[in-house]
Each structure stands twice: as structure tokens, then as C-alpha cells.
Amino acid sequence: MSDLDCADLSVGYGGTLAVRPLDLHVAGGHLLAVTGPSGAGKSSLLWALARALRPAAATVTGTVRVDGRELGDREDAARAGVVLVPQRNGLSATLSAEESILVPLLALGVPAREATQRVDDQLARVGLAEFRRHLVDQLSGGQQQRVALARAFALQPRVLLADESTSDLDAGNRELMIAALREEAARGAAVVLATHDPEAAAQTDAALALDEGVATWVRRP
Numbered sequence: 635m636s637d638l639d640c641a642d643l644s645v646g647y648g649g650t651l652a653v654r655p656l657d658l659h660v661a662g663g664h665l666l667a668v669t670g671p672s673g674a675g676k677s678s679l680l681w682a683l684a685r686a687l688r689p690a691a692a693t694v695t696g697t698v699r700v701d702g703r704e705l706g707d708r709e710d711a712a713r714a715g716v717v718l719v720p721q722r723n724g725l726s727a728t729l730s731a732e733e734s735i736l737v738p739l740l741a742l743g744v745p746a747r748e749a750t751q752r753v754d755d756q757l758a759r760v761g762l763a764e765f766r767r768h769l770v771d772q773l774s775g776g777q778q779q780r781v782a783l784a785r786a787f788a789l790q791p792r793v794l795l796a797d798e799s800t801s802d803l804d805a806g807n808r809e810l811m812i813a814a815l816r817e818e819a820a821r822g823a824a825v826v827l828a829t830h831d832p833e834a835a836a837q838t839d840a841a842l843a844l845d846e847g848v849a850t851w852v853r854r855p
């Protein structure tokens with residue numbers, strides 16, 4: 635089990651305070667929803683938790699810890715097993731579905747045979763085995779979201795931060811992907827899903843609402 639904690643975490647862009655100082659604990663094994671209207675600060679919070687906001691782009695204060703160890707920068711967060719699925723998926727249009735999952739695994743030094751097995755397993759898990767050779771550009775928005783989730787699952791994250799990762803899915807695939815996020819939590823990860831969708835949020839262990847950067851518990855863990 636891997637715990638995610640932040641203390642006094644805030645995000646500002648020039649004069650805008652997008653996330654007001656926040657203390658948060660997400661225990662390994664739990665799936666937390668971060669809800670709120672457009673512009674509430676959900677993406678900013680997830681990017682700050684992943685230590686992925688560049689100092690030139692945003693002012694981030696506070697600390698983020700995984701299993702008690704403070705994360706310095708994005709590379710440090712990646713080494714600690716933090717995986718962010720960004721809102722627009724972060725996939726490269728010119729890679730195929732399978733390459734999208736394989737390349738980060740090989741870059742991290744996962745042996746080729748194991749990496750290939752993980753690609754097969756995760757494409758099957760998200761129901762896209764027959765689309766493996768399609769370029770990302772040739773996939774629908776919902777299929778791209780499922781590839782992005784498969785890529786994250788293949789990395790076996792200790793902390794998984796998914797930003798609107800079910801927004802383009804039909805109800806059936808949304809249920810499947812939320813079940814997969816729950817399985818990642820059951821494996822021991824701390825999982826956070828930012829979502830507009832009340833039906834997705836209702837299926838999580840706890841829900842935190844953001845409004846103009848102010849966080850309020852809707853359902854406590």
C-alpha cells in the first residue's frame with residue numbers, strides 16, 4: 635500500500651490562486667474523486683501532486699509525499715511511482731496504441747519480454763486488443779482515453795492521478811474503467827480521479843469538491 639499526502643499545497647498562476655492551501659491524505663487502496671466545475675482547480679491540483687508544474691508556469695507551495703518521502707520534482711515523483719494521466723491524454727498522435735504503452739516501459743528499463751506482456755495484458759483489459767496497431771490519431775476520443783489508462787496501468791503506479799479519464803466514454807466503458815481504477819487501488823495504489831461526472835464520482839471511496847480552488851469534502855474517506 636502506498637500513501638499520498640500533501641500539506642499546504644497551493645497553486646497560483648500570476649494573480650490567480652487556482653488551488654488554495656490544501657492538506658490531503660489518500661491512503662493506498664483508496665479511490666478518491668476530485669469534483670468541481672470547469673476552472674475549479676482540479677487539473678492544477680493533480681499536476682501539483684505529480685510535481686509536474688514547471689516553476690516558470692505556476693507558483694506551487696507546500697509539500698507532496700509518497701509513503702512519507704517528500705517529492706522534489708517531476709522526475710522524483712516518477713521515481714516514486716506517481717503516474718499522471720493528463721486531461722487530453724498526453725498520447726503522441728504518431729504512435730500506435732501498443733507503442734504508446736510500450737515506449738515508456740522500455741524507457742524505464744522494463745525488459746522487452748515483460749514490457750510486451752504488460753502491453754498485451756493492458757490492451758485486453760481496456761478492450762482494445764484488436765486496435766493495437768492503430769495510430770492514436772485513428773482512434774476515437776474514448777478509445778484514446780482507454781489507451782492512456784492502459785499506459786498508466788502498465789506502469790504499475792503507486793500513485794495514479796487520472797484527470798477526466800472517463801469523460802469521453804460511454805456508460806459501459808466508463809463502468810469498466812472505474813472498475814479498473816478500483817483494481818489499481820486494490821493492488822495498493824492511492825488513486826485520484828478528477829471528474830465532472832457525478833455518476834463516476836459516486837463510485838469512489840470518497841469525494842472532494844473544489845470550487846474556485848477551495849476544497850470541501852462531499853464524502854469523507
Ligand SMILES: Nc1ncnc2c1ncn2[C@@H]1O[C@H](COP(=O)(O)OP(=O)(O)OP(=O)(O)O)[C@@H](O)[C@H]1O
Nearest residue numbers: 647650652670671672673674675676677678679691
Ligand atoms: N497555465 C495557466 N495559466 C494561467 N491560468 C491558468 C493556467 N492553467 C489554469 N489556469 C487557471 O486556473 C484555474 C483552475 O484551472 P484548472 O484547469 O486547474 O481547472 P479544472 O477544474 O481542471 O477545469 P476543467 O474542468 O475545465 O479542466 C482556472 O481559473 C484557470 O483559468
